[in-house]
Amino acid sequence: MRMRLNKYISESGHCSRREADQLIADGRVCVNGEVAGIGVRLGDDDEVTVDGQALKARPRRSSGRRHVYIALNKPVGITCTTDSSVKGNIVDFVGHEQRVFPIGRLDKDSEGLILLTSNGDIVNEILRAENSKEKEYLVAVNKAVTPEFLTGMARGVRIHNQTTKPCRTGRLAKFGFRIVLTQGLNRQIRLMAAAFGYRVTQLRRVRIVNVKLGALKPGQWRNLTDAELHGLLPERTDW
Structure with missing residues (x-):
């Protein structure tokens, strides 16, 4: 059974599939001594190296789990x-x-x-993002949490030249709130809060899906x- 090169690299535990694509694009991956291209499929006897170091796909464990x-x-x-x-x-x-x-x-x-x-x-x-997997956070801010702030956060905020997806919010304390997101933009909650004049003083993620x-x-x-x-x-x- 032939396997795509990027999948083989990720299965080895060397890096994620996305990072494997970049390694291949950078010319750091060889198959049987030759620099490999994107989309290469491997046979059972092909040898893969990254920066000259041989990789081996991880075997299944007796417990039934292949990965950590x-x-x-x-x-x-x-x-x-x-x-x-x-x-x-x-x-x-x-x-x-x-x-x-x-x-x-x-x-x-x-x-x-x-x-x-x-x-x-x-x-x-x-x-x-389209899989809409929930991530829940507890957030402390430097000003009192108001209903208007929570409604605005839940509706969506313009950051990174896009409007964030609607989300769920709830007040926890005078200076604290809960927020459940289904996307993960860079520093999303901090930037969303800043758009309303708030500064995040503590942020803790407490749930990813289940x-x-x-x-x-x-x-x-x-x-x-x-x-x-x-x-x-x-x-x-x-x-």
Whole structure:
């Protein structure tokens, strides 16, 4: 059975499929000693190298799971990057025995739930905006939360030259609110709040679809359950 090169690279745990496409485009991937192009399909005996280092697709485990899926309570100060040259990068922070990478990101100055995996094949499925997967946040701001502010946030805000999708909001305290998004634009909540003259002082993600932060303390992580994987990826069984 022939496999697309980018899928093979992501299956190895080296990086996500999107990052694999960039590696191929940059000419850093070779198949059988020859620089590979986008769209290449591999046979069983083909050898793949990235920057001269051989890759091997990860074999299935006896437990039935082929990949790692974990939930981390990311502390403030950790950067969601796989770049090992960045001090405080999330991969080194987790220190997993297998190569994992984050699904999406949380800003360095934000905290809370983030998922990491060795399966680059599922990253885009979870992040793709049209899949409308919910992400829930608790937010503290520097001014009193008003009904007008919450209504405006829920209706949509013009940032990054586009209007954010409608979302759900709710007041938690005088200076705090809850927001549930189905998209993940860069610094979205902070920019949305700033449009109304508010500054975010604390931001914590507490849920991604059916996966909840729960009792995880900052810096702690756990493996996802089968039920959580079913909820995240109901159409897939190739874990």
